Amino acid sequence: MTEYQTILVERRGRVGIITLNRPKALNALNSELMNEVVGVVKEFDVDEAIGAIVITGSEKAFAAGADIKEMSTKTYAEVANQQFFGAWDELARTRTPIVAAVTGYALGGGCELAMLCDFIIAGDNAVFGQPEINLGVIPGIGGSQRLTRAVGKAKAMDMILTGRNMKVDEAERAGLVSRVFPKEEALAKAIEIAEVIASKSLIASALAKEAVNRAFESGLTEGVRAERGLFYSTFATDDQTEGMAAFVEKRDPNFTHR
Numbered sequence: 001m002t003e004y005q006t007i008l009v010e011r012r013g014r015v016g017i018i019t020l021n022r023p024k025a026l027n028a029l030n031s032e033l034m035n036e037v038v039g040v041v042k043e044f045d046v047d048e049a050i051g052a053i054v055i056t057g058s059e060k061a062f063a064a065g066a067d068i069k070e071m072s073t074k075t076y077a078e079v080a081n082q083q084f085f086g087a088w089d090e091l092a093r094t095r096t097p098i099v100a101a102v103t104g105y106a107l108g109g110g111c112e113l114a115m116l117c118d119f120i121i122a123g124d125n126a127v128f129g130q131p132e133i134n135l136g137v138i139p140g141i142g143g144s145q146r147l148t149r150a151v152g153k154a155k156a157m158d159m160i161l162t163g164r165n166m167k168v169d170e171a172e173r174a175g176l177v178s179r180v181f182p183k184e185e186a187l188a189k190a191i192e193i194a195e196v197i198a199s200k201s202l203i204a205s206a207l208a209k210e211a212v213n214r215a216f217e218s219g220l221t222e223g224v225r226a227e228r229g230l231f232y233s234t235f236a237t238d239d240q241t242e243g244m245a246a247f248v249e250k251r252d253p254n255f256t257h258r
């Protein structure tokens, strides 16, 4: 079994759970944590036994940002030449749905990591923000793009330029989080939701995720065309035959992910 320094990894049925585990640094994201998270996500992503992934932190902090202590002495040449933090982008290329379970602080890179997941389940103590401007930098793991698409230009500009945080009520109203639960229940609820996703056809959920992401990333005509192609391709799968036969025969489907 692989030993991890910065995360805990668990398989619960068809759900893979990754818990960020640097409690003394409020789960600040350093390079080691990035490599461990991205490595496990990639393993889960090609594992047919895993149908959904949950990424979570602690009750106090999902993650309080990129590790400022690791970054503080870096030069332009170092961050640019090493493509510092570039591996996080790989999460956006996964097929398997990823749910973020966010309690406490999701700031800077923490907010960006939550937004790299497919949707966010939040505890009622969740706090989101892109406070990089306070450190003389700007978001660097997609925050300026994904926050703007999630909450619109007005709120994204407001948050990114002032560095203010957004509490969970505002985040839910703005469309950044999908559902809010009491903080003690948020992780269990996120796992329940991931179990629902994992009970579906893995091929269909990957295609559905791809289709929604086309809406997020492209124009309407292109998105609808992409959706149509993805929809047609579901008819090449055993799971389409099984899913529709099960409905007609009034029984539960037995998806084989084929």
Ligand code: CO8
Residues within 6 Å of the ligand: 024, 025, 026, 028, 029, 064, 065, 066, 067, 068, 069, 084, 085, 086, 105, 107, 108, 109, 110, 131, 132, 135, 138, 139, 140, 141
């Ligand atoms: N990095 C490193 N250490 C951190 C971080 C962080 N982001 N956040 C907290 N810690 C550490 C603290 O230094 C402290 O350690 P120690 O006990 O050794 O002093 C410990 O965690 C506990 O933190 P606090 O004592 O500050 O706890 P509080 O409850 O008082 O405050 C806060 C909690 C409000 C979350 C506070 O810790 C805070 O403001 N943290 C920094 C938040 C922040 O600015 N995040 C943005 C970081 S920049 C970023 O994410 C850029 C991403 C883009 C990278 C792009 C690369 C290409």
